[in-house]
Amino acid sequence: MKQTKYSLLLASAAAALLASSIVSADTLPSIVPAPADNPTTPEKVELGKQLFFDPRLSVDGTVSCNSCHNIMSSGTDNRPTSVGIDGQRGGRSAPTVWNAAFLSAQFWDGRAATLEEQAKGPPLNPIEMGMPSEAAVVERLNSIPGYVEQFKLAFGGKDAVSYDNMAKAIASFERTLITANSNYDRFLAGEKTAMSEQAQRGKKVFEQSGCNACHSGGNFAGPELPIGEGFYQKFPAIASDYDHKYKLSEDKGRFEVTKDRADMNKWRVPSLRNIALTAPYFHNGSVETLDEAVRVMAKTQLGLDINDQDVDDVVAFLQSLNGEFPDISMPRLPDTINSSQVGGMK
């Protein structure tokens, strides 16, 4: 009897697990697993939020993470390419930070395996935040008593304030940036009116045309892969007039990272969650509207001349992937008394 009960329990646990993994294949999990060396804690999340919004991570105090990945809206700046210090323009369009935690590789070309690794890039990039060195960032953080205190609280130890820990805190905050409960998710959960008829037609076009060959899974960004193993596709894959019109092949993509010719013009497949909110589109932000982006993708990836009705339907489907944005309290950035870290900047 006891044995039977135990077996039943096991069986029902297995069924629950199965159900949960079936669901997670199509919908967005509400929690992102953190890496073993950076478990998520409230202290790190709060510190990471402050760092994310702090323009003092840029050399002249004008650019924060949020400048290009605006959490008050789409998690992007909705510009073709971003603007860093001194009005400098970057080469690629800022990807959204919302749900980035679900990706197995970061940046358009997957050159960072983790959120932690990604967060270390922009502060030192000379056309983004322009800090001269990791040491300079750490020195600045150490000059702000409220940060010193919080780094100690979040990480402990005498070297709590470090560039690595800065990245860990930012990554911990980013793991909270999830937009669940889209119309699509509610539709899948059984709420049949959550998606309009047009959106449902668009879902069929999306699936029958083969868009979901790459934009698969709960994040519509490809299969679940181990962290660091990105899911890459060539874009454009098929020659068309769009290539010239939107200069799609000019940037060599992942080839620039690996120098492997097999990676020429390959890109990490981006999520389609909230895609209706993140115009303009593609790695160079060259396409201004979502309907045109759908046409370009159909032609360059699937060789299809998609008709206007189908475009509209797919756009309606993609809109159903807009999620619920969580309420966030505004961080209070720790002050320095009597002087400013960027007070001597011209």
Place this chain on the structure above:
Amino acid sequence: MKQTKYSLLLASAAAALLASSIVSADTLPSIVPAPADNPTTPEKVELGKQLFFDPRLSVDGTVSCNSCHNIMSSGTDNRPTSVGIDGQRGGRSAPTVWNAAFLSAQFWDGRAATLEEQAKGPPLNPIEMGMPSEAAVVERLNSIPGYVEQFKLAFGGKDAVSYDNMAKAIASFERTLITANSNYDRFLAGEKTAMSEQAQRGKKVFEQSGCNACHSGGNFAGPELPIGEGFYQKFPAIASDYDHKYKLSEDKGRFEVTKDRADMNKWRVPSLRNIALTAPYFHNGSVETLDEAVRVMAKTQLGLDINDQDVDDVVAFLQSLNGEFPDISMPRLPDTINSSQVGGMK
């Protein structure tokens, strides 16, 4: 008997009024009266908060009000002068938006009478937010459905979306940006340990030296005057080496507005509330630390060579004017579906 009761009531009302006006002469009121044509409402405050944080009020989507008046910290950018679109530098240091609602004139030179009038400046300033015209701002706001809806809700009528109403909403939000309950305020209210002994010594130096001749009243920005009537002083008033060292006279101040020689190098007296948090100092942000700012003021305004002990004490007093910053929820900026207002910008 009835008459007597009535007289007593009147007398006690007068006493209360007197008490309240005595208190309000030294501490910060917790509510700012709004102008008759723009009563504060929750709808305007919420709309104004979104507008304040929205970089789409700048032509290329990179600069919001908050970029230079950072509400997550001191209400300034803590830079000598601010950075607008295309990395352009402004000529004057951004004044804090905290408690600006208590000033009877806005901008360093008082060229705007009200918060409403002030808010209309930066969006059209070519080196700040760079919008080409009021009409262009209104057109952009009209292209964002969430704004159209909220303008209607806040202002009613068919021309609810207007440049004037944008400014009114921003001003309504700014009237909530008050930092009450500083150590100084709590000290005045009877909490004798709220100010350190050093801060109390500094208070005496501040008063006995005559700093409070100009930095008077609850906002330490001069006497209460009708809106539009700014309280101006010449700075520097007395010649010294500081003038050359920090280029204090280069900017002609209010003279640039009135072209009246009597206004040469005159400036609206700024509040000292949170002054310890808003380095660097003065209209050109040329002085990097508060202690040096105290020395400069003593010399150029009062002709005093203040000793180091007094400087430290005054700085401690000024720190006691740091207020409590209210909790604010992060606004969610209204999205546009499928396209971006700044998607075609280079």
